[in-house]
Amino acid sequence: MNFNYAERMSNLKASEIREILKVTQRLEVISFAGGLPAPELFPIDEIKEVNRIVLEEDGESVLQYTTTEGYNPLREWCADRMNKRLGTNFEYDHILITHGSQQALDLSGKVFLNKGDIVLCESPTYLAAISAFKAYECNFIEVPTDDDGMIISELEDLLKTTENVKMIYVIPEFQNPTGRTWSIARRKAIAELASKYNVIVLEDNPYGELRFEGKTLPSIKSFDNSGQVLCMGTFSKIFCPGYRIGWIAGHKELIQKYILVKQCTDLQCNTIAQRDIAKYLELYDIDKHIEKIREVYRERCDLAFNTMEREFPKEVKFKKPQGGLFMWIELPNKINARDVLEKCLERNVAFVPGGSFFPNGGHENTFRINFSNMPNERIVEGIKCIGEVLKEYI
Amino acid sequence: MNFNYAERMSNLKASEIREILKVTQRLEVISFAGGLPAPELFPIDEIKEVNRIVLEEDGESVLQYTTTEGYNPLREWCADRMNKRLGTNFEYDHILITHGSQQALDLSGKVFLNKGDIVLCESPTYLAAISAFKAYECNFIEVPTDDDGMIISELEDLLKTTENVKMIYVIPEFQNPTGRTWSIARRKAIAELASKYNVIVLEDNPYGELRFEGKTLPSIKSFDNSGQVLCMGTFSKIFCPGYRIGWIAGHKELIQKYILVKQCTDLQCNTIAQRDIAKYLELYDIDKHIEKIREVYRERCDLAFNTMEREFPKEVKFKKPQGGLFMWIELPNKINARDVLEKCLERNVAFVPGGSFFPNGGHENTFRINFSNMPNERIVEGIKCIGEVLKEYI
DSSP: OOOOOOGGGGGOOOOHHHHHHHHHTSTTOEEOOSOOOOGGGSOHHHHHHHHHHHHHHHHHHHTSOOOSSOOHHHHHHHHHHHHHHHOOOOOGGGEEEESHHHHHHHHHHHHHOOTTOEEEEESSOOHHHHHHHHTTTOEEEEEOEETTEEOHHHHHHHHHHOTTEEEEEEOOSSOTTTOOOOOHHHHHHHHHHHHHHTOEEEEOOSSTTOBOSSOOOOOGGGGOSSSOEEEEEESTTTTOGGGOOEEEEOOHHHHHHHHHHHHHHHSSOOHHHHHHHHHHHHHSOHHHHHHHHHHHHHHHHHHHHHHHHHHSOTTOEEOOOSBSSEEEEEOOTTOOHHHHHHHHHHTTEEOEEGGGGSTTOOOTTEEEEEOSSSOHHHHHHHHHHHHHHHHHHO | OOOOOOGGGGGOOOOHHHHHHHHHTSTTOEEOOSOOOOGGGSOHHHHHHHHHHHHHHHHHHHTSOOOSSOOHHHHHHHHHHHHHHHOOOOOGGGEEEESHHHHHHHHHHHHHOOTTOEEEEESSOOHHHHHHHHTTTOEEEEEOEETTEEOHHHHHHHHHHOTTEEEEEEOOSSOTTTOOOOOHHHHHHHHHHHHHTTOEEEEOOSSTTOBOSSOOOOOGGGGOSSSOEEEEEESTTTTOGGGOOEEEEOOHHHHHHHHHHHHHHHSSOOHHHHHHHHHHHHHSOHHHHHHHHHHHHHHHHHHHHHHHHHHSOTTOEEOOOSBSSEEEEEOOTTOOHHHHHHHHHHTTEEOEEGGGGSTTOOOTTEEEEEOSSSOHHHHHHHHHHHHHHHHHHO
């Protein structure tokens, strides 16, 4: 067939994770691959109840078209939540409800990126952000990153010397894939650079509520005086991902542009989903629910970490994250994690090789472990298995 | 503030319809503006029931992430439905479930359009398709169109003489905004031109199920031998729009590209929405439900048309559509429908001026009437009011 695609299509390839996820749908597979929440924690009965109530109370509007901006009580909740936790100062009209965080990434590309523009990102960074932005034909420069976040001097050097930097994309809490958390000093510093160099910072924060230890840190946005920082949130990890409801928050002028772009992209988010979630937040205690998730993930994280310490060869490097869903593993340079994965898949254990998280390639000696989706005994069994395969290589 | 947007942003402006819809949220306004279904026909009790059942039967997967392609039983239903009604030959994997039809438009832009590419469309055409494609910085050429669809000789002349035509966008059934339906001969002819000139035809069909008279016609896709025709569908007009579930169907190679692009745009559609709708289709008789909608809209269409015949000055031209949601009105050349709208809004009656439906402007003497959303007595009252305002102008 002779189809005539847009040029951008040559930049896009299927997400490695979603391809691996197809394998992991087999029940016998122990999967550390996806970023899937633990489904046994979904508040199924409560959701049944809120859906019944919203349909009974207001079925005709709940099933109808609604505004692009999103349901106002939900926008208000998002603003309040960020203000309370993250030191921001939002009102409901600083918020656009999006079809999951992923759509906020896509809309950000649409609002800001011309072909050939530069996106600066952590090295490594979230794989699906890379593909969202790539659709707008940008290029990436990976900013050297350590345990405290991007190295600020390196970031400033890049901002000074690089043309057409449009956006800096960061995940300062329990980063995907590394699990790292930015220091307060670095958060403050990047907000200052955003203002100085007139460049957008997109602060992604899907895991921030899932902190296992220590105190919540102020967001990058809380240090923003110029309006150049936008921040994102999602119900996928604290409620459930099936609803596809997230949000983006920022300066009103920017959010107006996002609304315009969302309007021509998909008109609006699912009305029912927005109303169900708003009703849940009204009737139930989401903090209690999140505490339950946090407990379970903390235990799984500890268990995975302790098992790795016991079972992985000592040449393998990893650290325990303060929260979130992921751990990051570095193998000796000569070992390719894709080979390790192949051997593990033969034994029904899956994870994601780290190479895909580097937009400019390399780093094939790394991989990512998700610890939220498997019960305890399978975590131990799966990590042991990876350990055995690693011992064959080292 | 000094924000640095992408160039495409200068092409986008807020949809006039959605701005007018904000006005029409006031209960006293008689609105012929949106394309809103009649909410009193939504199957609220049945939806409550199917949501309860899917959460009880399979809550953990219903609330979890799922595949980008969509829920297979739902994809299968879409394929079967099109095959039965429209003479196509689809299987489930020719279908991608989308976040409403609007997302299928957006993804089409992403898959096919480079900056400066040409989209051919009916004159006039669906306003939100114009804005969806404009985000990809294409240009539009309006193809002269009569009561039977695009004039084929004019279309072929354009295909012969224009470079970079990537897509022909058409709504062959009860077109938005004109209410017109393409003849079978024209459907066949455009499919042949698509093959001859190697250009994509995007066949949008949101209203096809809402036929008030005559027989269902074969789709353009049913005449397609080259794979160049893609067709779209939606649950918004036959079920309810709040779910934001639609689909696009076509050659497997094309659908693979759409899946790739949807993956980086928003990962997947709402899992719960897909499961609710699939369960409804399994447990209830959607044909019976659609028949009910059809009856009500037929009556409202007749009523609006008859009232217009009685109340509008004889210089005003309009025709009765065979189905759908819309009627198209042409005023004498010198009259600007935006002025008429202003006067009508003062009297709490709204419609959409026709100018916005022409991507290259002009035709300010036209407007669109939606007849599906208002009860009978308000239809009569509203049309009378427009008639009175028109008499002041003519």
